[in-house]
Amino acid sequence: MTVDGGRISRVSVTPVAFRDPPLLNVVGVHQPFVLRAIVQAHTDSGLVGLGETYADQAHLDRLDAVAAALPGLDVFDAHGLRRVVVETLGRSTGGAGASFGGMLEVSSAVDTVAAPFEVALLDLQGRTLGRPVSDLLGGAVRDRVPFSAYLFYKWAGHPGQDEDSWGEGVTPEQMVAQARRMVDEYGFTAIKLKGGVFEPGHEVETVEALAAAFPSYALRIDPNGAWTVDTSIKVAHRLAGVLEYLEDPTPGIDGMAQVARHTDLPLATNMCVIAFEHLKPAVAADAVQVVLSDHHLWGGLRRSALLGGICETFGMGLSMHSNSHLGVSLAAMTHLAAATPNLTYACDTHYPWKTEEVIRPGALEFRDGSVAVPTGPGLGVELDEDALGALHEQYERCGQRGREDTTYMRTVEPGFTPNTARW
Ligand SMILES: O=C([O-])C(=O)C[C@H](O)[C@@H](O)C(=O)[O-]
């Protein structure tokens, strides 16, 4: 007996905006709202599959062009989806690259545009078969997926607004308090500090304060390439035995390779290896020991699983990157991590920083720092249509149409320049 999953009849792409605190990073500060796009792929048999991605205007235009070309596609035809994306982007944009917030440049838009549609197809396939997405990826090898507490230096509140519930995060003591709250509320046992904001000595002191306060925890710092090779080597020596890995201390495969030659501390990246074409030179130079996957950027869940296999082949570790996201992404990340045997590090998530949501409550709960893999069909999450509508109205009202961390920072510090390789 063959199962007919039906064909795509209509695809909607809904931009939404949700509130975000003023989190600091190497290129500036988070704006008051995060923009995301929710994909709903409808079939002629009445099912709806979900996906989530970025919502910068240029990306939205590409998503809309692909969405219009998808009706008629068989929900099991993942290669057909990729063909549609390649053909559509070739026509509409020439396949030009994409940039998100000045932090991540991708050489091709195909993977980033294809990803949310691929997730929606997998959601539909799972709903058709009555099986969770993790089963379609080879089956869950763990029933809970561990995540890390993702700490950010931050302002007390957005300019002109009241202090938020997290308050200021600048001093080591304030950052330990931030970690304490995340650990108490979510049960995390791994902690990542977003660096690249203050001079390295201050950030190292913060890591040391975290290590003293949370002695048995796995710690990481990620300055997003803010340091020179020399500084990175010095920090690597000082934090050897304290960190589980050092993420993107300096920019580029060459720079990371120079650092790697002087330390046994594993170097991790979501900046110099962000597409399949970067793997060969990174492996040849032994530049990174841990790759942070991200299905939003690597072309979806199946291609991220492929990345996992390549990392295993070349003896590299695998972790998972995040950007500010909602529950549809968290569900997809959880299924992928559950079905990727060598994804042994706690995954990043920005989840604790958000206060608004588009999925119905109950499907994804943090306990002991981990999320149980949904066992229902597909992604196992349902959209709350009212919440989606409200966050879409918020998108219409908020006036933001892209992620502009640097521009926003300059409204407060007019002379600000992004800190890459500054120290
Ligand atoms: O690990 C990373 O590089 C990130 O999570 C990048 C993000 O853009 C992060 O810096 C942020 O949210 O500001």
Ligand SMILES: [Mg+2]
């Ligand atoms: Mg990173």
